Amino acid sequence: xxxxxxxxxxxxxxxxxxxxxRLICPSCxxxxxxxxxxxxxxxxxxxKDVRKLALAVSGGKDSLALARVFLxxxxxxxxxxxxxxxxxxxxxxECQGVVERFCRENSIxxxxxxxxxxxxxxxxxxxxxxxxxRLCGVCGIVKRYLMNKIAFENGFDTLxxxxxxxxxxxxxxxxxxxxxxxxxxxxxxxxSSVNPRIVKKIKPLIEMTDEEDLYYVISRKIDYASSECPLxxxxxxxxxxxxxxKIEEEIPHFKYLLLKTHIKRFLPILEEYVPPPSxxxxxxxxxxxxxxxxxxxxxxxxxxxxxxxx
Amino acid sequence: xxxxxxxxxxxxxxxxxxxxxRLICPSCxxxxxxxxxxxxxxxxxxxKDVRKLALAVSGGKDSLALARVFLxxxxxxxxxxxxxxxxxxxxxxECQGVVERFCRENSIxxxxxxxxxxxxxxxxxxxxxxxxxRLCGVCGIVKRYLMNKIAFENGFDTLxxxxxxxxxxxxxxxxxxxxxxxxxxxxxxxxSSVNPRIVKKIKPLIEMTDEEDLYYVISRKIDYASSECPLxxxxxxxxxxxxxxKIEEEIPHFKYLLLKTHIKRFLPILEEYVPPPSxxxxxxxxxxxxxxxxxxxxxxxxxxxxxxxx
Numbered sequence: 001x002x003x004x005x006x007x008x009x010x011x012x013x014x015x016x017x018x019x020x021x022r023l024i025c026p027s028c029x030x031x032x033x034x035x036x037x038x039x040x041x042x043x044x045x046x047x048k049d050v051r052k053l054a055l056a057v058s059g060g061k062d063s064l065a066l067a068r069v070f071l072x073x074x075x076x077x078x079x080x081x082x083x084x085x086x087x088x089x090x091x092x093x094e095c096q097g098v099v100e101r102f103c104r105e106n107s108i109x110x111x112x113x114x115x116x117x118x119x120x121x122x123x124x125x126x127x128x129x130x131x132x133x134r135l136c137g138v139c140g141i142v143k144r145y146l147m148n149k150i151a152f153e154n155g156f157d158t159l160x161x162x163x164x165x166x167x168x169x170x171x172x173x174x175x176x177x178x179x180x181x182x183x184x185x186x187x188x189x190x191x192s193s194v195n196p197r198i199v200k201k202i203k204p205l206i207e208m209t210d211e212e213d214l215y216y217v218i219s220r221k222i223d224y225a226s227s228e229c230p231l232x233x234x235x236x237x238x239x240x241x242x243x244x245x246k247i248e249e250e251i252p253h254f255k256y257l258l259l260k261t262h263i264k265r266f267l268p269i270l271e272e273y274v275p276p277p278s279x280x281x282x283x284x285x286x287x288x289x290x291x292x293x294x295x296x297x298x299x300x301x302x303x304x305x306x307x308x309x310x
Numbered sequence: 311x312x313x314x315x316x317x318x319x320x321x322x323x324x325x326x327x328x329x330x331x332r333l334i335c336p337s338c339x340x341x342x343x344x345x346x347x348x349x350x351x352x353x354x355x356x357x358k359d360v361r362k363l364a365l366a367v368s369g370g371k372d373s374l375a376l377a378r379v380f381l382x383x384x385x386x387x388x389x390x391x392x393x394x395x396x397x398x399x400x401x402x403x404e405c406q407g408v409v410e411r412f413c414r415e416n417s418i419x420x421x422x423x424x425x426x427x428x429x430x431x432x433x434x435x436x437x438x439x440x441x442x443x444r445l446c447g448v449c450g451i452v453k454r455y456l457m458n459k460i461a462f463e464n465g466f467d468t469l470x471x472x473x474x475x476x477x478x479x480x481x482x483x484x485x486x487x488x489x490x491x492x493x494x495x496x497x498x499x500x501x502s503s504v505n506p507r508i509v510k511k512i513k514p515l516i517e518m519t520d521e522e523d524l525y526y527v528i529s530r531k532i533d534y535a536s537s538e539c540p541l542x543x544x545x546x547x548x549x550x551x552x553x554x555x556k557i558e559e560e561i562p563h564f565k566y567l568l569l570k571t572h573i574k575r576f577l578p579i580l581e582e583y584v585p586p587p588s589x590x591x592x593x594x595x596x597x598x599x600x601x602x603x604x605x606x607x608x609x610x611x612x613x614x615x616x617x618x619x620x
Contacts, residue, residue: 176486177567179575243560250553257487265489269583 004028015215019253026219033065033216037204038073044189046160046202053079054111054156054199056147057102059095059225063162064102065213066205068220070160071106079160080109082150084143087115087122088231095225102223113150115142121303127231129306135231138299145296149287151199164205164213169255170240172262182277185270187262194276195288209255210241314338325525329563336529343375343526347514348383354499356470356512363389364421364466364509366457367412369405369535373472374412375523376515378530380470381416389470390419392460394453397425397432398541405535412533423460425452431613437541439616445541448609455606459597461509473513476520479565480550482572495584498577504586505598519565520551 003010004025014023024032041047055070057063070079083099085092096112103110116122123139131138151159168187175184191201205213217224232238248254281287282294289295313320314335324333334342351357365380367373380389393409395402406422413420426432433449441448461469478497485494501511515523527534542548558564591597592604599605 177561177564177571179571181575181579239560243557246556247553250549251487254487261487261489265491269491269579273579273583 006032013218015219018211019209019256026215029215030219033208033212033219034069034073036212037069037208040189040207041073041202041204044202046190046204047074047077047158050077050158050200052156053077053158053160054151054154055079055081056143056159056161057081057083057099058162059083059098059102060162061217061224061226062164062167062205062210062213064098064222064224065208065216065220066160066162067102067106067108068222069204069216080111080154080156082111082113082147082159084146085112085114085116086124086139086142088124088229091225091227091230092122094227098223098225111150111154113146115146119300121300121307123231125303125307131303136235136237139231141295141299145287145294148197148199148201149285152197156199157193158200158202160202160204162205162213163203164208164210165255165259166210166241166244168203168206169244169258170237172258173244174240176262181270182274184262185267185274188267189263195279197286197288206259207256316342323528325529328521329519329566336525339525340529343518343522343529344379344383346522347379347518350499350517351383351512351514354512356500356514357384357387357468360387360468362466363387363468363470364461364464365389365391366453366469366471367391367393367409368472369393369408369412370472371527371534371536372474372477372515372520372523374408374532374534375518375526375530376470376472377412377416377418378532379514379526390421390464390466392421392423392457392469394456395422395424395426396434396449396452398434398539401535401537401540402432404537408533408535421460421464423456425456429610431610431617433541435613435617441613446545446547449541451605451609455597455604458507458509458511459595462507466509467503468510468512470512470514472515472523474515474518474520474523475565475569476551476554478513478516479554479568480547482568483554484550486572491580492584492587494572495577495580497572499573505589507598516569517566 001010002014002023004014005022006024006028009025011025014025015029016023047053055063055067057067067079067081070077081099081103083096085096100110100112102108123135123142126132126135126138147159147161172184172187175187189203189206193200208216216222244255251257277290279288279290280292282289282297283292284297284301285294287294287296289297291298293301311320312324312333314324315332316334316338319335321335324335325339326333357363365373365377367377377389377391380387391409391413393406395406410420410422412418433445433452436442436445436448457469457471482494482497485497499513499516503510518526526532554565561567587600589598589600590602592599592607593602594607594611595604597604597606599607601608
């Protein structure tokens with residue numbers, strides 16, 4: 001009879017962990033998951049010198065797992081949740097609702113930012129036209145910029161995101177095979193602040209898989225936005241994640257191996273080789289930028305013109 | 311009707327090139343292949359300062375393609391073929407016969423080395439016992455050592471091998487994901503001599519695929535040892551090559567991309583970072599070695615004891 005490999009209970013549901021093939025019950029899984037995240041956080045010194053912490057929470061399984069594991073594993077550390085409403089129909093409002101409920105139920109301060117209200121356009125405005133083929137890239141630029149800006153303007157010095165192992169390896173794989181060394185060097189568990197207007201970023205879930213985050217929110221009975229972003233369908237990111245799972249069928253622990261090799265073998269070399277980006281103030285928004293105008297402002301002015309002309 | 315994308319002939323056979331999806335007839339393919347190899351050789355300066363050239367020829371499709379393309383593309387460059395008979399039943403004698411015939415028909419000097427006769431053991435002696443799980447690794451050590459030694463002792467300064475794109479990427483992929491930086495840094499189109507007893511190695515087929523080498527020997531009607539090494543079946547190398555073909559279905563030109571990124575992006579960084587190996591003389595054979603005893607001599611003494619005890 002099937003039983004939990006830890007406590008031997010035969011009560012359902014039992015999850016089968018892909019990484020070991022073992023069965024585990026929800027309460028043992030919770031202990032396993034929280035201990036593992038705690039280890040990651042301590043191993044990389046993610047909470048060292050943190051003064052004021054914010055969590056970027058989208059309402060999906062990963063970021064809600066992040067918020068909950070922080071409540072459980074680091075009960076003394078206070079944090080605020082920042083949520084961006086990206087204005088994607090039949091999706092963004094569900095996400096916002098989930099986050100609002102989570103914050104209410106757990107008495108967490110919430111900073112809400114509505115892209116359409118504040119900036120006059122939403123991610124949905126990029127669907128047709130010149131950006132239609134790279135929506136995930138556009139959305140990434142918007143989220144990275146705004147999350148940092150909101151955190152900075154509200155006095156946070158550290159921003160935690162829910163990027164997990166699958167997300168990280170998908171990006172790493174692509175950057176390595178294309179030899180994008182400068183970007184490879186920026187993929188880290190902790191990205192220190194290189195400018196007063198850039199807050200430190202930490203990725204406490206960087207060693208957790210998509211599967212583990214999902215089992216955790218199920219085990220903890222956390223209400224999360226279970227529908228996938230409707231714009232992500234058929235994206236390169238989704239295809240690449242599938243390819244990586246296929247590789248892992250042939251090379252056990254491929255994802256963890258790639259992350260470990262990256263952090264232990266390549267990062268120390270690349271850190272010496274890749275100079276920190278030389279930053280100036282964006283002429284439009286004043287935030288740090290490599291170019292005269294930052295990529296967010298470039299994107300914004302193009303989409304504002306498109307929205308106006310429609 | 312199906313026709314050659316170059317000369318428009320409809321005569322069969324027509325090959326479909328995986329990399330472009332185009333059809334091509336044997337005589338157009340020959341031109342394409344020989345030009346591409348010539349370009350690779352010139353691009354990496356493989357024949358610069360060559361005084362006396364040897365080709366390592368196993369009798370398989372790749373190394374015979376190499377020998378033939380050298381006759382065609384560089385008719386003024388004389389070379390000798392070195393062949394190792396590895397003593398694998400139902401395989402090595404077929405390979406030797408093919409190589410002997412090729413040399414006879416093309417008036418090429420041949421140096422034959424019979425492992426069993428000269429060293430008292432063959433690769434087949436490794437089949438049972440402690441080396442059974444890593445036969446390809448053992449065979450690699452033996453071939454690398456002996457090929458270099460034979461070339462050196464016969465006064466050659468350059469040894470060309472038939473390693474192609476698929477071979478190279480299979481190795482690179484493995485070394486990158488395992489972070490074996492020192493070995494990554496040694497995978498190059500041209501490996502200069504770092505010691506008077508180590509001859510320069512060149513890989514003229516490093517940009518050619520398994521498929522292209524096969525089409526070339528077929529087009530040129532070259533008699534090659536078509537049976538696969540019976541010991542390689544189910545090896546990690548074969549599985550890994552299949553995995554890489556699967557990846558290439560998702561990421562077009564994946565193999566070439568990985569090679570190009572390696573050569574252009576990572577090698578320049580790693581060259582600075584990885585010091586050349588500090589070599590001494592092997593206490594047994596006097597050839598260059600990292601340890602007191604070189605890996606070939608270590609292997610030889612273990613297998614000699616095993617062969618004697620049987």
